[in-house]
Amino acid sequence: MQFSEFPFHKSILKAVAEERYHTPTLVQEQAIPKVLAKKNVIVSAQTGTGKTAAFALPIIQILFDKQGLKEEEGKEIKSLIVTPTRELAIQILENFKTYSKYTNLTTAAVFGGVSLEPQKDILAHGVDILIATPGRLIDLYLQGFIDLSAIKIFVLDEADLMLDMGFITDVKKIERLCPKKKQTLLFSATIPEKIDDLAKTMLKKSVKIEINPEETTAKNIGQLLYYLPKKNKTDLCLDLLRNTINGKIIIFRRTKIGVDKLEQTLLKNDYDVVSIHGDKSQAIRNKAIEDFRNKKATILIATDVAARGIDITNVDAIINFDIPNIPETYVHRIGRTGRAGKSGIAFSFCSPDENSYIKTIEALIEKTIKIIVDHPYIINKPKHKKLQPNTVSKNKKGRKSEASKKNKKRWY
CATH class of the missing domain: 3.40.50.300 (P-loop containing nucleotide triphosphate hydrolases)
Structure with a gap:
């Protein structure tokens, strides 16, 4: 059509x-x-x-x-x-x-x-x-x-x-x-x-x-998962920016404080970076988005609420610095790249306290995210009990299944 x-x-x-x-x-x-x-x-x-x-x-x-x-x-x-x-x-x-x-x-x-x-x-x-x-x-x-x-x-x-x-x-x-x-x-x-x-x-x-989310998780988006201690996330981020990731990048953090802290670190390391979150004025947020769109800045750091729905094209990669606790949010984030038939890649940093989130994400997208073991801060992949298919997916009315509720404390 x-x-x-x-x-x-x-x-x-x-x-x-x-x-x-x-x-x-x-x-x-x-x-x-x-x-x-x-x-x-x-x-x-x-x-x-x-x-x-x-x-x-x-x-x-x-x-x-x-x-x-x-x-x-x-x-x-x-x-x-x-x-x-x-x-x-x-x-x-x-x-x-x-x-x-x-x-x-x-x-x-x-x-x-x-x-x-x-x-x-x-x-x-x-x-x-x-x-x-x-x-x-x-x-x-x-x-x-x-x-x-x-x-x-x-x-x-x-x-x-x-x-x-x-x-x-x-x-x-x-x-x-x-x-x-x-x-x-x-x-x-x-x-x-x-x-x-x-x-x-x-x-x-x-x-x-x-x-359905699995229909909108673009096939041309590579998804990579890094298990590491929380204290090493900034180190891994810098390592990937220096040696692996190029182009326009969006980094997602869970909190406003986390956004500000990472922005200061990247600025000190001479990266062209801007950020948006709810505590920033509208003028500052507008300028940050415009600078990122026009490539005056190559990195945008954002909270999910601030970035939700914003249409920014030609994003080469996204980094999930913090794993989202809502699996649908993961789909939102990675959908920022790989648009209009172009390729993109999503890097996710998972610390031990976020292990359970990965299982809910993989159940939702019905796909196992590729684990990268060749990095300086590797820790062993956690052992998860096997979930039944779709136990954490939403049913037609949006409610979590009873199986997911019962298994909630046994995902990690």
């Missing part, structure tokens, strides 16, 4: 062609027709699968059909996209502007960490499509700068991260402020029980689309 086969207006197809979009991804192929049919849709798919275009393109088509080239209807907010982080809001805004540049639809984003005044000015002129983080959206609504009474399409993006960050009350409040009669789209990397419960209250007669 090709993008040209979707019933998009020629103005949209022109913008898509200029971005060299030809063949839709799996999630786009399945979701776009459902959204165009004005169904309520729940989509589960990992980072890097093209979820933004899967909702942005049909939203532009639906609103453009209604409005055409006329200005008579005015600039009421007709579609609201709620997303958890500032970086995601900015990225979604850029995508909407790119796809809608040959239409007369206007798009804006509001988010915290920056001054309210410019955002108030933009809203005063009216917008068709609004992207917002929950806190800033509610602030502006309470001040009378946002009217949600004309919303036709409501989108929750990265819903699982939204709830992990404690936004569930805000999300429910925002949904209630919108008209009851609207199309609702929920996009999430995973559908755990709490997302499933939320969807049941917000989406009636919905269609569910699930793209």
